[in-house]
Amino acid sequence: MDDSFLIRKYCNEGDGDAAIELLKRYERPLYQYIWQMLLQQQDCEDVMQETFRKALRALPNYREENHFKSWLFRIGRNEAVDIIRRRRRAVVAEAPEEYLGGVQDIVSLPGARELIEERESLEALTRAIALLPEKEKEVVAMRTQGELSFKEIAEIVGAPIGTVLARMHAAKKRLKSLLNTELDR
Amino acid sequence: MMNQKTRDEILLYWSEEADAAQEAKVQALLKSDPEARAYFEELGVFDALRDRLASLPAMTPSRSFAEGAVSEMLAERSGWRGIGPWISVAAVVIVILAAANMVWPSNEERRETVAREEIQEKGVVLPEVMERPRLSQRLFARERYATRFPKILIAQERARKLRIRLEKFPQL
Numbered sequence: 001m002d003d004s005f006l007i008r009k010y011c012n013e014g015d016g017d018a019a020i021e022l023l024k025r026y027e028r029p030l031y032q033y034i035w036q037m038l039l040q041q042q043d044c045e046d047v048m049q050e051t052f053r054k055a056l057r058a059l060p061n062y063r064e065e066n067h068f069k070s071w072l073f074r075i076g077r078n079e080a081v082d083i084i085r086r087r088r089r090a091v092v093a094e095a096p097e098e099y100l101g102g103v104q105d106i107v108s109l110p111g112a113r114e115l116i117e118e119r120e121s122l123e124a125l126t127r128a129i130a131l132l133p134e135k136e137k138e139v140v141a142m143r144t145q146g147e148l149s150f151k152e153i154a155e156i157v158g159a160p161i162g163t164v165l166a167r168m169h170a171a172k173k174r175l176k177s178l179l180n181t182e183l184d185r
Numbered sequence: 186m187m188n189q190k191t192r193d194e195i196l197l198y199w200s201e202e203a204d205a206a207q208e209a210k211v212q213a214l215l216k217s218d219p220e221a222r223a224y225f226e227e228l229g230v231f232d233a234l235r236d237r238l239a240s241l242p243a244m245t246p247s248r249s250f251a252e253g254a255v256s257e258m259l260a261e262r263s264g265w266r267g268i269g270p271w272i273s274v275a276a277v278v279i280v281i282l283a284a285a286n287m288v289w290p291s292n293e294e295r296r297e298t299v300a301r302e303e304i305q306e307k308g309v310v311l312p313e314v315m316e317r318p319r320l321s322q323r324l325f326a327r328e329r330y331a332t333r334f335p336k337i338l339i340a341q342e343r344a345r346k347l348r349i350r351l352e353k354f355p356q357l
Binding site: 014016019020022023024027028031032035036041045048049052053055056057121122125129140143144145149150151162165166168169172175176179 | 189192193230245254255
């Protein structure tokens, strides 16, 4: 069933299952995109909740000529940008602590050395993402985690496709120098 | 040295968004130009980034936001649906009361009518100011009085005759 069919089922018949199926299709890429923008799980969950809430409210006014995924990502992007503007301090990537637990937990495990190296590698990765300028970070996040085309990204951010591609080139250059050998492991 | 346009075409090719002409051009370039080939390979940094991040536990949502949002929205809708009939009933009651107020004269209006009749019967000549209906009556009550006029006349006449008969009897 395509997106339009599910949207009609929800709007005309109040079919909640159709709405859930529709949103679940894009839940994971949207979550990963927002996480890469915010690098903080609580903020990410708040944005996800608010994005879906607003999307459901606005769904009766949705125009089918727009791609639903792009429309949904636009709402999510606006929410994430609001969070970023409200922040007063630099974001510190919290991910490694959540992924692998405290160092004390790791040391006693078999393969501890590899786990610690993995953790350091992930720290470097998330730090590199955090250091990207916002405009480059969002293009990278939409393309890699959100799996959106450059044309869709251009529509969402409201910039020409040439500008979007230029940001991607710049991000590549920056990531390469920030990460260096990390991603070659 | 590659120009911006060539880099864009390589990026679109990597993203599988290049049209047929661009695809053919980039494929030929990748075979012949080492700089273009190196640039294309460097784009692998994004694939690696995507794969590494996607494998992180934090990149998997801890719960279903879709189900939560839909449940909330449907609960909100049913809440309004529950109140809706009561709002309709309240609106109907208000309309009925307003219509009743317009059709039936209020107690005050009835008292004024009887008082005017008594004054006329006693032969008191009222100053013009007092005989003239109030502004509110002239503006808003004209139609009501017009539709009720025949009934009022009949009632007045009956009341007048009854008073005349009662006056003839001695006080008991």
